[in-house]
Amino acid sequence: MSGPELGRLIDEVDRTVDVQFAAVGDVDELNRLYASLLGRRGSLNALMKQLPGAAPAERKLLGQRLNAVKGRVERAREEATARIKRTARERELSAPPLDITLPGRWRAPGRPHPIMRTLDEIVDIFVGLGFDVAEGPQIELARYNFDLLGFPADHPAMDMHDTFYIAGDPGQNVLLRTHTSPVQVREMLSHPPPVMIVAPGVVYRRDDDASHSPMFVQIEGLVVDRDVSLADLKGLLEVYSRRMFGEDTKTRFRPSYFPFTEPSAELDVSCLVCYGENRACPQCKGTGWLEVLGCGMVHPTVLRNVGIDPEVYTGLAFGIGVDRTANMKFAVDDIRSFYENDVRFLGSL
C-alpha cells in the first residue's frame, strides 16, 4: 500500500473516532467498538501492519499519525466509560425511592401444641413440689407394661389395654406401651427408695372415638418412701388440682380398681365450665364433676416384684390423662381434633 493511500485511511479513522464513541450506549457496545479498532483484528492494527510497505521517507510521519489516532481512541474510550457510568448513576438516583413504609411479609410464629403446653404446666407443678422427671421407652416390654404391675393374664383389666403388638413377636412380649405406669417399674428397678418422680409421655391403645385417640399423652407420678400414706396421696393431688384448675377447685375421690394399686381411686374436680350449675353442661354432662386421673397406694405385690420390702416402704401413684386435661382447659368437643394438625384450630387455643 502506498504512503498516501495509508495516510488517507488513517485520516478516515481519525475523523470518525469521536462520533463513533459518542454513539455507544452501554459497556458492551463500547467494548465491541474498541475491539473493532484496536483489537487483534481491529482496523487500526491492520493499518499498522501496512507501515513496512510505505516508502521509508513517509514511514516515520505515518507512524506518528497512527499513534496519534490510537491516543485519540484511548481518550474517547475513557470519556465514553465515564459517560456511561454517569448516566447509569443518574438513572439510579432518579428511580422512585424505596418505600420503607410498606408492611413487611408476616410469618405466623409457631408455638408449642396445646397438649404439650398442658403437659409442661403439669410437669412444672410437680417439679415445684420436688419431683424429678423420668422417662421410659414407648416400645415397651409386656413384662413392664403388665406383668410386674400385677395385671393377671386374661384379667378383665386387660380389656382396656388392647394395644399394638410388634409384628413377628408371637409371644407378644413387646408392645407399644398402653400407659406410662411401666416407668414406675423401671424407676423402682433402677433406683432404691426414696423415689419421687413424674413420667410424662405418649401412650397407645386401640381406641378411636370422640373421647379416645389411639395415641395420647399421660403423666405418671410415683412416690416410694417410708411412711407414705393415703393422706399424702390426697393432699398432694388436692394441691395439684388447685394449682392446675384454680384455687376454688373442689376435689372428690371415688373408689376404683387398678391392678397395681390398693386401694385405688379416681379423682374428679368440680366442673370448670358450669361449676355444677348447668344440668345441660357439655363438659360435665350436668354432673358437676370432671374425671381427671387415676391413683392409689402402690400394691405390695408390685413393690415385692421390684425387690422393695413392702413392710418397710409404701408408695403412692397416680396417672393423669393429659389430653383429657387439655380438653377440659380448652373445652374442646372432640379429643381427636388435637391430632388433626389443623392450624386454624390449634392456633385458636
Ligand code: DAH
Ligand atoms: N395407668 C392407668 C391407666 O392408664 C392410670 C393410673 C391409675 C396410673 C392409677 C396410676 C395409678 O399410677 O395409680 O389407666
